[in-house]
Amino acid sequence: MKVAVVGASGYTGLELLRILLRHPRVELVAATSEQRAGRSVGEAFPSLAGLMDLVFEAADPASLADRADACFTCLPHAASAPTVAALRKGGAAVVDLSADFRLRDPAAYAAAYGEHGAPDLFGRAAYGLPELHRDRIRGADFVAAPGCYPTSVLLPLTPFLREGLVEPAVHVDARSGVSGAGRKLAEDYLLAELADNVTAYSVGGGHRHVPEMEEQAGLAAGGEVRIAFVPHLLPLIRGIATTVFARPLGPLSGADARAVLERAYAEEPFVRVLPEGATPSLASVRGSNFCDVQAVVDERTGSLVLLAALDNLVKGASGQAVQCLNLMQGWPETEGLLEAPLVP
Amino acid sequence: MKVAVVGASGYTGLELLRILLRHPRVELVAATSEQRAGRSVGEAFPSLAGLMDLVFEAADPASLADRADACFTCLPHAASAPTVAALRKGGAAVVDLSADFRLRDPAAYAAAYGEHGAPDLFGRAAYGLPELHRDRIRGADFVAAPGCYPTSVLLPLTPFLREGLVEPAVHVDARSGVSGAGRKLAEDYLLAELADNVTAYSVGGGHRHVPEMEEQAGLAAGGEVRIAFVPHLLPLIRGIATTVFARPLGPLSGADARAVLERAYAEEPFVRVLPEGATPSLASVRGSNFCDVQAVVDERTGSLVLLAALDNLVKGASGQAVQCLNLMQGWPETEGLLEAPLVP
Amino acid sequence: MKVAVVGASGYTGLELLRILLRHPRVELVAATSEQRAGRSVGEAFPSLAGLMDLVFEAADPASLADRADACFTCLPHAASAPTVAALRKGGAAVVDLSADFRLRDPAAYAAAYGEHGAPDLFGRAAYGLPELHRDRIRGADFVAAPGCYPTSVLLPLTPFLREGLVEPAVHVDARSGVSGAGRKLAEDYLLAELADNVTAYSVGGGHRHVPEMEEQAGLAAGGEVRIAFVPHLLPLIRGIATTVFARPLGPLSGADARAVLERAYAEEPFVRVLPEGATPSLASVRGSNFCDVQAVVDERTGSLVLLAALDNLVKGASGQAVQCLNLMQGWPETEGLLEAPLVP
C-alpha cells in the first residue's frame, strides 16, 4: 500500500518514517516538509541516511492523494484541517495527528484552538484510540489520532468510568518528555533551561488536551466527567508518566481495581497491566507502542491511584496512528508495531 | 561556635560541610565517617580539596560532645538514635537529620521503622520546620530536621489546613531527584537504569514519610488528615517537585488561595510565593534553601492545586538543619543560607 | 534457526533479545541467567513482557548445544571461555561477546585479563569485525565479537593504516555511555555521581581494550601500531563518540582523507561516511547498527582528525554479533539489523 507522510520533518513525522520503514505492507511514496523541500531525507536527518531514498517535497494535497492510498498528516492544528480536507477530497484515506478532528463539540474546539479550518469535516473522523473505539476505526477512511496526554489518561481511567466505579471528577498529575512539544524554538525547551529541571505548566485547567480527555471520559462514563489536569515538562526526550487520583463510589479493594484493568485489557496487545507491586516506568516502553498501566488503592484515603507510562511519540502519536491504519485496512493490528522497547 | 558533622560522607553530610564552610559563626571541628576514617576530606571528596583541613574520623560521641558545642547527625534511622542519645548525654546540642525523632506517636514510628534506638528521647526533639514551629525551635538544644517530602507538602498545605479551608484528605503526587536516596548501591539508582526514566514507588500509602506528613498536617488542622502520597524518582540529582490536590470546603477563588499563601509567608525569608501565573521549578531553587510555592484553583473541578519546589539536600535536609541551628543559637535565621540558586 | 543467548540478563544479552525478536530467520530457544533462573523474561524485564514466552534458565552448555544451532555468549571475560569451550564441544556455533577470544597474542591476554579459561581455543575465533574480516567470518562457526571502543577506533583508522598514510602512533580520545560498563553496582555508576559529570578513566595505557585495538590496527598497518587511549564516561546510557588524531606521513588534504573513507566503505551497509562538514552524533545512531564516520584535516597542525559514533550495545556489541551470525550462516548481512535509529 502506498503511503505518504505530510509534515514529515517534525518529531511525529520522523517517528512515522521510522515505524513505516519496518512495516511490511506499506510503501512510503512521499514525505513532505516545507522547510526542507528538495533535500533528501537522509541528508536532512543523518539518522535516516542509507535507509530510504525519499526527497522531501512541498505538500501538494492533490498530487499526494493521487500517488498515495493513505496519508498521515502531522501538521500543527488549524493548518492541518484544510490539507486533510484536500486529501480526503482527492480520495486518500487519512490519519490526522493534529488536534483538528479529535473533538466532537465545536464549541470546545473553538475555545481551545480558535476557528476551525474545515468545519464541514469537523466531527467526521473516528477517534483513533483502538482500545476504546476499535469497531469505529476498523474499515474507516478518516481517523483522528488522539493526543499523547489523553491516551495516557483514558487508557487507565475509562474502564472505571464505564463500570461506574468512581466519582466523575478526578485529579491528574502528568509528566511529559520534551519531544511532546515538537522541535519548537523557545527558551523553555533549551537544554540549559530544562536539564535537571521539572516545571508544571498550564495549571488550572488551561491545557488544550483537557477538553479531549473530558469528552472521551464522558463518553465512557455516560455523563460529564471533570478532570483537574496538571502537566509537567520532564528533562528527557520521550515518555509520559501519568498519575490519576479518583474516588471510588463504593468499596473497592486493590484486587478489585486490578481486576477491572485486567478485564478491560486482557486481550489488548499494546496495553500491559503490570503485575501487583510493579509500577510503570518510561524506560520499559521507550520507543515502543506499549502503554503500561497499574491500579492501586491508597490505604489511607481509600482513593484509587492509576498509573500509566507510554512513549509520547509512539503510543502517544505515530505508533497509535499506524495501529489505526492497520485497523482501517483490516491488517493485523500489531503489524510493524511489535518492536521491543529500547532498554537500557 | 564549634560544630561537628556525624555521618559526614553521605550526601546530607557533605551538603552540611558545603554549607557550614561559608557560615560565618561556625567552626567545623570534626567530620565522622566509619568507612573513610583516617582519610582527609579533600582526598576522599576532591570537590572539597583545598577548602578544609579536616580528616574523617570514626564517630566517638563522648569525644565529639567534648569538642563540639553542636552536632549534626546524618545517620540512617535506627542507627541515629543511640548516637544522638550519647551526644545529648555529653551535653552537645543536636540537630538530627534522621527519621528517629521526627514523630510524636511511638506506634507510628514502630510501624514505619521498627524498634526505636533511644525510646527515652523519643518525642523530645522540636520538629525542625521553622515556618511551622519557630518558637519551639528557638533556643532549643535538640531538633529533628524534617524529611524532604514532608517539607515540600507541609509548606504549601498547612496554611489551608490551619484556616480550615480544605477537606482533610488530600492527593499528593511528588517527584524527587535521586540524591534523596543517598549514595545507595542498588540497581534502581544506576544511571543506566534511571536516566530518561521516571517511576513511581511505594504507591498505596507505604512511604515512610507519610506518617510524618499526616502527623504535622493533623497538628495544623487540629484533627486527623489523610494523605494519598505517590512519590516518583526523577532522572536528576537534586530537587523535589510536589503537587497537592485538595478540595475546598467552601467557595475559594484563585486569588483567595494565593492570598492564603501570601499571608502565611510574607515575612518568611525562604518560602517564596510565586507571582500569579508562575510555577515553581527545580532549577530556580537548585543548591539553595528556598522553597517556592504556588496555589491555583482548577477551573473545571474547583479543586485547589498547590505546587512546591525545593532542593531536597538544602531546604529538604541540610540547609533546613542549619536554619534550625541559627534559631537554636539566636543568630539571624538566614546566616550562611542566602546563597543564590545555581542557574543555569 | 534455533538460537540461544547465554548470559541474557546483562545489557548485551538483553540487547540481543531485542534484536533477535525481529530477526526473521531466528527462533530464540533459550535465554540463560544464573540470578534470574526460573523467572519469565517478561516478568524480570517488564519491557519484554508480551513479546516473548521464554523463561530464564541456568546455563547448561551441553543442553544448550543440543537445543540450539548457535549460541551467543554474553558472560564476563574468564567466565566465558569454559562455557564457550563446552558449547563448541557440543557442536554449537558460537558468537562470543566477551574479551576471551578477541586477541591473538596469549601474552597480551594474560597481561590484560589473567589466566585464560580455555587455552586450547585461544586464537581460534574469527575476529568479528565484518568490515575488516568478512571473508574469515563468512561460513565460520566461532566468532569473537569485538569490543565497543575498538570498533569505534578501527573503523575510521584502519583504512589509513592499510594505505600507509599515517604514522603508526595515534592519539585517541573516546567517550562512552555507561551501559558499556554493564549493570555493575559501583558508586561511579550511580546517577547521583555520574549525571552532569564527565571523567576520564584508565588513562596512561591501562584500558583492557588497547591491546585489542593495537593488534588489529597492526594487522591493517602490517606492523606495530601504538595507541594513546583516553576513555571517558559520559552521563548517558548508549553511545560511543571517538576522536582519533593521526599524523599524515605525506601531503594529505581533507578531500583526500574523505576519499580514503569513501573508498573503504562505499559498499558497506553499516558504516556511513558523512558528507563534508557533518560530524557524527550519538543521536543519529541510537539503537541502530550504524557506525558514522568522518575525516577532517586540521588546518593548523596538518593532523588528520577522525571521528566516529556508534551505539555501544548495537554496533559495539550485540548488533555486530548478529551481523556476524548473518555472515556465518550465509544470510543477507543486514537481516534483522536495518532498524532506523531512535531519533529524537
Added chain:
Amino acid sequence: MKVAVVGASGYTGLELLRILLRHPRVELVAATSEQRAGRSVGEAFPSLAGLMDLVFEAADPASLADRADACFTCLPHAASAPTVAALRKGGAAVVDLSADFRLRDPAAYAAAYGEHGAPDLFGRAAYGLPELHRDRIRGADFVAAPGCYPTSVLLPLTPFLREGLVEPAVHVDARSGVSGAGRKLAEDYLLAELADNVTAYSVGGGHRHVPEMEEQAGLAAGGEVRIAFVPHLLPLIRGIATTVFARPLGPLSGADARAVLERAYAEEPFVRVLPEGATPSLASVRGSNFCDVQAVVDERTGSLVLLAALDNLVKGASGQAVQCLNLMQGWPETEGLLEAPLVP
C-alpha cells in the same frame, strides 16, 4: 565598591550576579538587559527573587560609568567593544567577558570575528588569566577575561611549554556543557536534540577560541604553537573537560610530568593538581572557581596526556572575571570565590 553588570541577563551575566551577591566588598548598583529593561531581576529570573532589589535597565554607558567604579561587560563580541570604549572613557574600570580584547594580533581578530568595534583599544587590556599574568592584572583597570576553552587548555599546557618540554604542536579534544553557547535559540541546543547526544563541531581548526589559545601558548613557549582543537557539545549545562595530547621533546616520566604541574600551581588557590591516579571530573568543580588538572605519560606512545576540568561559567568566565577584579583592586584574590562545588 560600586559595580555594574552590563548584559546581565545572559548566562555569564547571571552568573556574575550570583557570585557578586556573596562578595563582601562589592555593591551591585546596576544590571543591564535590553530585552528585560524595566523588569525586576527577581521577577525575570525567579531564582534571584528575594535576593536583590535591582531592576534591569537598558545600557547607558555614560550613566553606568558615573554610578559604578567597575563594570563587567557580558555582551556578544563586536557589540562589546564600543560599550567598553564608552565605559572606559567615562572612567570605569572594566572587565570584559567578550572576545573583543583577548587577542594581541589584529589580523587574528579580524579573521575570527571580523571588524573590530573599538580599534583604538585593541590590545590594551590585560589578558585575565591570573595564573599566567597576575602581575599585569594587579592594579590594571582594563582586563579581558579569557575564553572558557582557552582557560582549560592553557592551565595544564603552559607549564610544559614554558619549560620547553613538549613539541609546539598539540592535539586537544575538549567537551563543553551547553551553557557555553549562551541562551541561544537554535535547534542544536534544544533538549530534544541534545540530550543523550554528543557531537563534535568546528572541527578542522575553525573554532574562534583557537587563535586565543595559540597566541597565549606561544607567549609561554616563546615561539609559535599549533593546536589541533576538536570541541564537542555535551548533554549537560555546566563544565568543560579537556584532554591535551603532547609529545615530549626528551625523556619525561609520569612523576616528572606531575612535578611540572605541582611546581607551577603549588601556591595557586584555584588550580588543583590532583593526586596520582585521580582524574578531573566536572562534578568536582561544579559551581566553583576551581580548575582541576592532571598529567599522565602514556606508557605505549610516550605521549603526555593532560586533563583539565572546570565550570565554564565560573573559572571559564564569571568567576575568573571576579578573580581579576580582586587583583585589580588589590583585594585578596579569593574574595567571594571560595565556594564549595555543588556535589552531588
